Amino acid sequence: MLLTQLNKGERATIIDLSLVNESVRRRLLDLGISEGSQVCLQCKLPFKGPCMVENCGQSLGIRLQDASYIKVEKKC
Amino acid sequence: MLNIALIGNPNTGKTSLFNNLTGTYQYVGNWSGVTVEKKVGIIKNKKGNLIDLPGVYSLSPLSKDEAVVSNFFVTETFDGMINIVDASQIERNLLLTLQLLEFEKPVIIGLNMTDVAKRRGITINEQLLSEKLGVPVVPVIARSGKGTATINDLLTDDLKVDASFTLKYGPIIEESINQIIHLLPANLSIPKRWTAIQLLEGNAEVRKYIRSLGDGAGIDSIIQATNEQIADETAASNTSKWIYSVRKAFIEELIQSSVVTEESENKSLTDKIDKIATHPFLGIPIFLATMFLMFKLTFDWLGIPLSDILDGFISGSLTTWLTNGLNTAGASDFIKAVVLDGIVAGVGGVLVFVPQIFILFLLISFLEDSGYMARAALVMDRTMEMVGLNGKAFIPMIIGFGCNVPGVMAARTIETPRERMLTILLTPLMSCSARLPVYALFVGAFFAKYQALVVFSLYVLGIVVALTLAKIFSSTILKGEFSMFIVELPPYRMPQGKALLRSTWDKGKGFIKKAGTFIFGGSVLIWLLSYSGPAGFDVPMDDSFLAMIGNVLAPILAPLGFGTWQAGASLITGFLAKEVVVSAMNIIYHVPNADSLQGLLSNEFSALSAFSFMVFVLLYVPCLATVATIRKEAGSVKWTWFSVVYALVIAYVLSLVIYQGGKLLGY
Ligand SMILES: Nc1nc2c(ncn2[C@@H]2O[C@H](COP(=O)(O)OP(=O)(O)OP(=O)(O)O)[C@@H](O)[C@H]2O)c(=O)[nH]1
Ligand SMILES: [Mg+2]
Numbered sequence: 124m125l126l127t128q129l130n131k132g133e134r135a136t137i138i139d140l141s142l143v144n145e146s147v148r149r150r151l152l153d154l155g156i157s158e159g160s161q162v163c164l165q166c167k168l169p170f171k172g173p174c175m176v177e178n179c180g181q182s183l184g185i186r187l188q189d190a191s192y193i194k195v196e197k198k199c
Numbered sequence: 200m201l202n203i204a205l206i207g208n209p210n211t212g213k214t215s216l217f218n219n220l221t222g223t224y225q226y227v228g229n230w231s232g233v234t235v236e237k238k239v240g241i242i243k244n245k246k247g248n249l250i251d252l253p254g255v256y257s258l259s260p261l262s263k264d265e266a267v268v269s270n271f272f273v274t275e276t277f278d279g280m281i282n283i284v285d286a287s288q289i290e291r292n293l294l295l296t297l298q299l300l301e302f303e304k305p306v307i308i309g310l311n312m313t314d315v316a317k318r319r320g321i322t323i324n325e326q327l328l329s330e331k332l333g334v335p336v337v338p339v340i341a342r343s344g345k346g347t348a349t350i351n352d353l354l355t356d357d358l359k360v361d362a363s364f365t366l367k368y369g370p371i372i373e374e375s376i377n378q379i380i381h382l383l384p385a386n387l388s389i390p391k392r393w394t395a396i397q398l399l400e401g402n403a404e405v406r407k408y409i410r411s412l413g414d415g416a417g418i419d420s421i422i423q424a425t426n427e428q429i430a431d432e433t434a435a436s437n438t439s440k441w442i443y444s445v446r447k448a449f450i451e452e453l454i455q456s457s458v459v460t461e462e463s464e465n466k467s468l469t470d471k472i473d474k475i476a477t478h479p480f481l482g483i484p485i486f487l488a489t490m491f492l493m494f495k496l497t498f499d500w501l502g503i504p505l506s507d508i509l510d511g512f513i514s515g516s517l518t519t520w521l522t523n524g525l526n527t528a529g530a531s532d533f534i535k536a537v538v539l540d541g542i543v544a545g546v547g548g549v550l551v552f553v554p555q556i557f558i559l560f561l562l563i564s565f566l567e568d569s570g571y572m573a574r575a576a577l578v579m580d581r582t583m584e585m586v587g588l589n590g591k592a593f594i595p596m597i598i599g600f601g602c603n604v605p606g607v608m609a610a611r612t613i614e615t616p617r618e619r620m621l622t623i624l625l626t627p628l629m630s631c632s633a634r635l636p637v638y639a640l641f642v643g644a645f646f647a648k649y650q651a652l653v654v655f656s657l658y659v660l661g662i663v664v665a666l667t668l669a670k671i672f673s674s675t676i677l678k679g680e681f682s683m684f685i686v687e688l689p690p691y692r693m694p695q696g697k698a699l700l701r702s703t704w705d706k707g708k709g710f711i712k713k714a715g716t717f718i719f720g721g722s723v724l725i726w727l728l729s730y731s732g733p734a735g736f737d738v739p740m741d742d743s744f745l746a747m748i749g750n751v752l753a754p755i756l757a758p759l760g761f762g763t764w765q766a767g768a769s770l771i772t773g774f775l776a777k778e779v780v781v782s783a784m785n786i787i788y789h790v791p792n793a794d795s796l797q798g799l800l801s802n803e804f805s806a807l808s809a810f811s812f813m814v815f816v817l818l819y820v821p822c823l824a825t826v827a828t829i830r831k832e833a834g835s836v837k838w839t840w841f842s843v844v845y846a847l848v849i850a851y852v853l854s855l856v857i858y859q860g861g862k863l864l865g866y
Contacts, residue, residue: 141436146261146614150685152443153256155291172581173590173684180319181288182688184577184590189685 126193127174129164136161139194147189154183162195201247203354204271206299207283208292209233209254210689212311215341216283217251220351224705225251226605227698228567230576230594231687232612235264237271244351250277253611256291258298259402259439263611263619269404272302273389279305279358281350286316286323286338289458293450294443297366298397300332303390305358308336309350314343315690320461327457333364342695368396368445371432375399375425382417383409399425400439472691483582486575490658493562494651497555498639503650505554506639510794513547533736537726540789545722546714548785548796549778552636557707559632563601564702568694572597576686586666587673589613589684592622596665599629600658601706603825606631607832617679621672623833624842625665627821630658632710633777637816640781644797645809653810657817664818664849713776717823721772721779725786728768740787759815759851760808760858770815776822807866811858818850 129135137160140148156162156178165175165182173184205213209231218224221240226233231254238251252271253264260266271277282299284292289310299306310325329336335353339346367373379395387394397405399422409415426438435441496502521543525535566572572594580590591613599606603626610622638657642650673679728745732738740746741764748771749764756762756770769783788799804812820843821829830839 144683146681146683147685149259149261150256150614150683153291153294154685154687155288155294157443157447168578168581170581173577175577175688179288179290181291184573184580184684184686184688186580186584186684189683 124195124197126162126164126176126190126195127167127187129195129197131164131166133197134161134163135195135197137193138196140192142192142194143189144192147185151185154181155179161198201242201279201354201356201358202250202277203242203247204250204252204277204280205283206252206268206280206295207254207309207311208256208285208288208295210687211254211283211285211288211292212341213254213283214251216281216309216311216339216347216350217249219341219344219347221249224701226705227702228572229570229689229692230567230572231689232264232594232609233567235267235608235611237267242351242354244354246354246356247278249281255295257295258397258405259400260404262614266404267611269402273405273408276388277304279307279354281307281309283309283311283341285312286310287312287319287321289316289321289323290450290454293453294446296332297446297449298393300334300364301366301390301393301396303393306334307350307353308332308334309341309346310336310338311341313338313346314340322459322461324457324459328453331453331457342698365392366446366449368442369433371425371428372396372399372438372441372445375421378421379418382421384412387412396442398422400442483578486578487659489566489571491651491655493559494655494658496562497558497635498642498650498654502555502558502639503643506551509554510551513543513551517547518543536730537723541722541726541730541786542719544785544789545725545779545782546718549636549718549781550714552639552778552781553707553710555635555639556632556710557703559635560601560706561699561703563597564699564706565694566597568692568698568702570689570691573686573688577688580684580686582666583669584682584684586670587677587682588618588621588669589615589682591684591686592618592625595622595626596629596662599626599631601632602709603627603629603631603821604828607825607828610832614683615679615681617673617677618682620833620838621669621677623829624672624838624845625669627825627829627842627846628661628665628668628818630661630817631777633713633822634816636778636781638813640784640797641800641804641809641813644800645804645806653813657813660814661817664853668845668849713778717776718778718782721775722782722786725768725772725779725783729786740789745787758859759854760811761804761815763803765803766812770819773816774820774823776824777816780816805866807858807861811854811861814857815850815854818846818853820846820850 137158140151140158160178163177165177167174171187173186174190175182175184205217207213214225214227214234217240220242222243223240225238234251234253240249242249252268255265255268258269258272260269280299282296284296310323325336325338337346337349339350376392376395379398380391383391383394394405398418429438429441430436433441435444521538525538575597576590576593579593583590583592595606595609598609606626606629607623610619610626613619613622638654642653646653725745729740729743730736732743734742745768746764749768752767753762753764756767765787769780772783773780785796788796826839826843829842833839
């Protein structure tokens with residue numbers, strides 16, 4: 124599934140970042156987010172605004188568009 | 200003399216440590232990208248210089264501030280590094296550390312934010328970490344200064360190099376590294392292995408540097424071939440990914456052995472505040488409410504009463520003392536006139552607004568240090584995206600409320616050149632503190648009951664005009680598809696009293712300095728021009744050179760509602776610094792204090808033309824210092840001229856619309 128399909132507060136593991144735009148992916152890697160990272164969708168802003176994602180205690184904001192290219196697997 | 204560079208991820212407390220080790224003050228704030236240029240200070244132990252640099256995640260730059268660091272590595276010589284590592288985010292911080300260790304220079308790791316890590320239940324065995332990496336690891340709390348003495352002691356003349364650290368990247372990469380090393384110039388000033396690895400990773404700055412030394416075609420083809428080989432033979436799709444994963448695996452092992460994390464599931468304060476600050480619907484209203492509150496404080500509640508007291512002092516006691524002093528010293532009438540009518544009226548007329556300006560700076564410093572800036576960027580991103588910018592551009596704009604110069608500089612953190620240029624061009628529309636005295640003067644005279652509201656409306660107008668122009672520019676002259684936005688949201692931190700005062704003073708200092716230079720010089724000049732005319736000295740002001748200059752502009756300004764030579768002359772001199780508009784008015788109308796100037800102004804202006812005048816002052820041209828900064832940051836004379844001209848045009852048009860429209864509506 125996609126990162127944007129998670130509900131607020133749900134955790135998941137990132138499985139594929141290859142569709143994400145090159146520069147955006149570079150930044151994600153910089154922030155320590157790569158395939159295998161655990162993330163939690165903290166909130167989505169309205170009107171297709173960016174969403175807030177947490178990883179290892181670090182929150183970051185990322186555009187909905189970019190997030191929708193990130194494939195994740197929900198933790199059960 | 201040692202030259203020690205401070206390197207680390209953004210927002211990890213490098214500048215805080217710099218301030219502690221050098222005993223100076225550089226800009227600190229709780230978001231990524233506060234420091235955007237190299238700053239040098241002398242270490243307290245007098246052993247050498249400390250160099251503060253912008254924060255970076257890796258040595259391959261994406262944005263302009265990051266390029267400053269890569270550039271530093273390839274072109275400057277230094278003796279060692281202090282690598283600041285955020286203990287609460289140690290995993291990703293170490294990715295950079297590995298690249299630094301490869302540089303074969305002495306490294307001291309400052310393990311910062313140990314207080315935060317402790318609260319999160321993270322315990323780091325720094326002894327073990329130090330053994331594994333082969334460098335000293337010193338736990339510190341840069342904010343309070345704990346542990347900085349140890350670092351200070353380590354900075355001695357015989358910093359020892361420990362070149363024992365090498366991370367092996369597997370056969371394919373190692374082979375390519377060897378090949379590249381052979382092709383590099385023999386007398387290369389930077390370590391060859393490091394250079395080879397950076398080239399393979401795709402570090403654009405290093406590549407540019409190597410190319411500048413000679414033909415790099417051989418190296419390029421090795422890089423190309425390695426990329427293909429990695430893609431074919433490994434799970435990674437390119438070299439940089441492979442290198443990343445090797446580093447990551449190394450770090451994971453390191454962490455396994457030396458870091459213990461206890462799960463602590465209590466909700467932090469940050470989560471609670473974020474529930475409100477980035478609330479889906481309340482986010483933007485909260486931002487506006489915060490701003491409005493700022494103006495209420497700056498004007499109605501605190502600022503005005505304080506500046507009234509100051510005004511009383513300057514126009515009362517101070518003037519009396521000066522007059523007596525000058526009389527006793529037997530000063531000539533000319534000198535007396537320069538001092539009392541020129542300097543006291545001009546500089547004093549601006550200084551009375553110091554309380555308002557300091558309160559505004561204090562509030563901005565609070566916002567900066569709390570962690571709200573990144574949230575504002577997040578909340579505004581959608582709006583900014585629609586006008587062709589991204590949320591990060593909002594941070595330079597907020598900083599611009601204090602002063603446009605650091606605002607324009609802050610645009611360096613924006614990754615895409617197009618968006619950065621737009622931000623540089625539009626930040627000067629943010630109403631900086633220098634415009635505040637002008638507003639204070641006019642709202643006091645014409646909008647006594649609604650001071651905060653009227654000033655607030657001007658700030659909002661600045662933002663609205665900037666966003667509208669962003670839309671226009673980005674769909675005409677600065678077109679481009681690509682836009683990106685990722686922002687780190689740091690935990691909220693309660694700003695500390697002392698740090699807050701330091702930061703307020705640091706901003707306010709600039710204002711006082713300006714009072715002693717631009718405003719002083721401007722005042723003397725204006726006074727001289729008003730004192731002399733074609734007929735000689737001590738002419739009636741209406742026959743002075745100043746009136747002649749102002750009269751040229753008056754007919755042009757008449758449709759805007761302020762077609763007097765006085766308005767024209769003060770606007771011209773306002774290009775020096777916007778406060779000078781107020782100085783000029785004080786000198787021209789030659790009144791003892793702000794109260795009586797306000798009384799006089801109400802004969803010359805109506806409420807409508809006063810508003811139109813304020814709008815014009817808000818928008819008309821960036822001040823001299825800002826223009827110089829735009830020139831430096833945009834790196835283009837053409838764009839610098841553009842920033843001046845478009846501002847003039849937009850100011851004229853808007854003031855015209857407001858004045859003529861207002862008249863039609865019967866104001
Ligand atoms: N709790 C805590 N906060 C700290 C510590 N050190 C710094 N801070 C805070 O962290 C924030 C960032 O500090 P800076 O010194 O501006 O960080 P920087 O690394 O220079 O940041 P950039 O210039 O953006 O790269 C500020 O709000 C500091 O007050 C620390 O040891 N503990
Ligand atoms: Mg800094």
